[in-house]
Amino acid sequence: MTISKLLSPLALGVVLGLVAFIVFGPLLNLAMWTFAEQWFYPNRLPTGWGFSFWERVFRPRAGAWTSLFNTVLVACAAVLLSMALAIPAGYALARQALPARSVIMLLFLLPQAFPNLPIFVNIAAIFYQWGLNGTLVGVVLVHSLPGLVYAVWIATAAFSAVDRSLEEAARNLGASPLRSFTDITLPQALPGLLAASIFVFLDSIDEFTGTFFVGAPEITTLPLLMFNASMGGNYQVAAITALILLIPSVGFMLVIERFLKADVLARVGR
Amino acid sequence: MSTSSSQAHSLAVPSRRLPRISLGMLLVLPALTAIILLYALPLARSLVTAFRDSSGVWTTDHVVRAFSLYGRDMLFSVGVASASLALIATISIAISGYLVLGTTPWAVRLLRWLYRWPLFIPFVVTGQIARSFLATNGMMNNVLVETGLMASNSAQSFLDWRGLVLTFAWKQIPFVTLLLAGAMAAIDRSHIEAARNVGANRLRCLFEIILPLAAPSLWVGLILSLVAMLSALSVPMMLIAGNPTMMTSMMAHRITYYGDYGIANALGLFSYALTAVTAWIYLRLTLRREATA
Numbered sequence: 181m182t183i184s185k186l187l188s189p190l191a192l193g194v195v196l197g198l199v200a201f202i203v204f205g206p207l208l209n210l211a212m213w214t215f216a217e218q219w220f221y222p223n224r225l226p227t228g229w230g231f232s233f234w235e236r237v238f239r240p241r242a243g244a245w246t247s248l249f250n251t252v253l254v255a256c257a258a259v260l261l262s263m264a265l266a267i268p269a270g271y272a273l274a275r276q277a278l279p280a281r282s283v284i285m286l287l288f289l290l291p292q293a294f295p296n297l298p299i300f301v302n303i304a305a306i307f308y309q310w311g312l313n314g315t316l317v318g319v320v321l322v323h324s325l326p327g328l329v330y331a332v333w334i335a336t337a338a339f340s341a342v343d344r345s346l347e348e349a350a351r352n353l354g355a356s357p358l359r360s361f362t363d364i365t366l367p368q369a370l371p372g373l374l375a376a377s378i379f380v381f382l383d384s385i386d387e388f389t390g391t392f393f394v395g396a397p398e399i400t401t402l403p404l405l406m407f408n409a410s411m412g413g414n415y416q417v418a419a420i421t422a423l424i425l426l427i428p429s430v431g432f433m434l435v436i437e438r439f440l441k442a443d444v445l446a447r448v449g450r
Numbered sequence: 451m452s453t454s455s456s457q458a459h460s461l462a463v464p465s466r467r468l469p470r471i472s473l474g475m476l477l478v479l480p481a482l483t484a485i486i487l488l489y490a491l492p493l494a495r496s497l498v499t500a501f502r503d504s505s506g507v508w509t510t511d512h513v514v515r516a517f518s519l520y521g522r523d524m525l526f527s528v529g530v531a532s533a534s535l536a537l538i539a540t541i542s543i544a545i546s547g548y549l550v551l552g553t554t555p556w557a558v559r560l561l562r563w564l565y566r567w568p569l570f571i572p573f574v575v576t577g578q579i580a581r582s583f584l585a586t587n588g589m590m591n592n593v594l595v596e597t598g599l600m601a602s603n604s605a606q607s608f609l610d611w612r613g614l615v616l617t618f619a620w621k622q623i624p625f626v627t628l629l630l631a632g633a634m635a636a637i638d639r640s641h642i643e644a645a646r647n648v649g650a651n652r653l654r655c656l657f658e659i660i661l662p663l664a665a666p667s668l669w670v671g672l673i674l675s676l677v678a679m680l681s682a683l684s685v686p687m688m689l690i691a692g693n694p695t696m697m698t699s700m701m702a703h704r705i706t707y708y709g710d711y712g713i714a715n716a717l718g719l720f721s722y723a724l725t726a727v728t729a730w731i732y733l734r735l736t737l738r739r740e741a742t743a
Contacts, residue, residue: 188554189554192554192557196557196560196561196564199561199564199565200564201593202620203564203565203567203568204567205583205589205590205593206579206580206582206583206589206620207567207579208589209579209582209583209588209589210578210579210582210583212589213582219587224587224592224596264480265480265481265484266481268477268478268480268481269477269478269480269481269482271477272473272474272475272477272478273478275474276473276474276477277474278474278475278478279475284478284482287482287485287489287490288481288485290489290493291485291489292674292677293673293677293725293729293732294677294721294722294725294726294729295677295680295681295698295718295721295722295725296677296681297680297681297683297698297701297702297718297721298492298493298496298701298714298715298717298718298721298722299489299492299493299496300492301496301701301705301711301714301715301718302492302493302495302496302499302711302715303488303492305495305711306491306492306495321488322488324484324488325485325488325489328481328484328485328488329485332481382570382572385572386570386572386573386574388572388573388574388683388684389681389682389683389684389698392683392702393705403572403574403575403684406574406575406578407574407577407684407687407688410577410578410581410688411687411688415581415582418578419578419582422575422578422579425572425574425575426571426575428570429569429570429571429572429575430567430570430571432570433566433567433569433570
């Protein structure tokens with residue numbers, strides 16, 4: 181009994197240590213690459229350390245600044261467009277008795293329920309005819325497709341988690357439908373809507389395939405810059421770009437639970 | 451300004467007579483239009499192009515050629531996706547099960563903090579991370595050699611199907627776990643207490659009470675993971691140099707090198723078919739749930 185009491189924290193510690201290595205080992209390896217001046221097989225560790233590749237990436241005329249600017253601009257535009265479309269749609273899907281509601285929900289489910297690569301390929305072919313290939317507008321539109329799907333799902337879940345009796349109370353006290361929406365419903369749904377915006381933003385930053393077909397080579401975002409550096413064998417530049425891409429991802433991961441409550445999560449997809 | 455308000459006024463009378471449905475439709479319409487232009491139209495184009503030759507005649511030629519040229523890649527994709535899903539499901543159930551039923555508070559807190567780090571790491575970054583971590587000279591091999599678990603001359607590159615499975619799992623496990631653990635946490639504790647009181651051990655409690663109740667969330671997570679894996683272009687391109695590889699890689703190859711939309715879209719059909727099966731299962735599950743709720 182005493183041995184097993186001693187053993188179980190030890191076993192737990194070993195398992196959690198293994199989990200920590202699986203989670204952080206790859207990230208640590210990436211971080212090492214950003215400071216490695218020289219690292220050739222079979223050396224286990226870099227043979228030269230330094231910041232010279234950071235300088236190369238952030239030189240005033242290097243492509244990194246343009247890519248960073250494009251990435252942030254496209255992500256913000258995709259959030260604005262997706263949310264502007266998703267908030268009214270989410271409210272209606274959560275609150276109004278719509279005809280064929282399940283068909284509409286299904287239509288908003290399909291883009292995430294099927295692989296999107298053939299879609300992006302054909303969007304690129306259509307955008308080519310419309311003259312949208314290689315433009316920022318084209319890239320924003322292609323980023324808004326997955327964004328819109330997330331946004332509608334989460335907005336619908338957020339609105340249906342809002343207590344209906346409060347809205348009815350406001351209406352009974354004489355508030356107009358718009359007033360009860362802006363004063364009662366919207367503030368309560370706000371955490372969920374912020375979570376939706378975060379998802380759209382992160383999805384846009386992550387987005388590689390759509391930009392690859394619609395934007396390249398005129399529009400370069402950070403993922404494309406990273407991919408090209410990596411395929412060109414420049415692991416340091418790829419690792420530095422990857423590290424920049426990690427900042428918003430990890431930052432949002434740390435605060436996500438403040439926005440996305442379990443009761444909203446449980447309603448996603450319904 | 452005045453015209454718009456007078457218009458609104460004149461519209462107000464008939465709109466009050468219309469059923470409430472139309473306001474809802476009006477709110478959904480912009481989003482619906484966007485999804486039709488950005489999704490339904492390209493989808494229709496992909497289906498049509500797969501069955502049409504360059505002169506616009508209907509043909510099954512592309513589909514036949516896609517199978518004969520890329521049959522091995524299709525099998526490879528199915529194999530990698532199934533192996534990844536099995537790994538994702540197993541580990542997600544283990545983690546969320548421990549988060550709900552674990553009795554050592556510090557371990558539960560630590561695990562909750564640990565597991566979700568890869569959650570929002572972009573696919574393309576995951577590809578780069580895997581490329582350096584799983585290489586012959588990567589940290590995984592180095593640690594195995596340094597700890598004496600492996601001889602240094604047997605270090606090998608994991609940048610093949612195994613690397614793909616590990617990378618997809620590393621990226622998707624936190625997502626599936628987040629959904630599953632959320633669903634498990636929402637279950638009424640009294641179900642669990644009741645089962646524990648009649649003497650069910652924690653493992654039985656997990657598999658016979660908690661998991662069946664939280665299964666829909668697991669399904670959603672796994673389907674979304676499958677779609678993510680069959681959509682990911684960057685990871686297979688960065689991890690796998692030769693053949694066979696994932697279908698996405700081959701579709702991009704067909705388009706960038708040959709400009710061949712016919713065969714690329716025929717390959718797309720196959721990835722649709724693969725997910726259609728799982729989507730069908732999911733829909734049946736939700737319909738059944740809605741019928742009982």
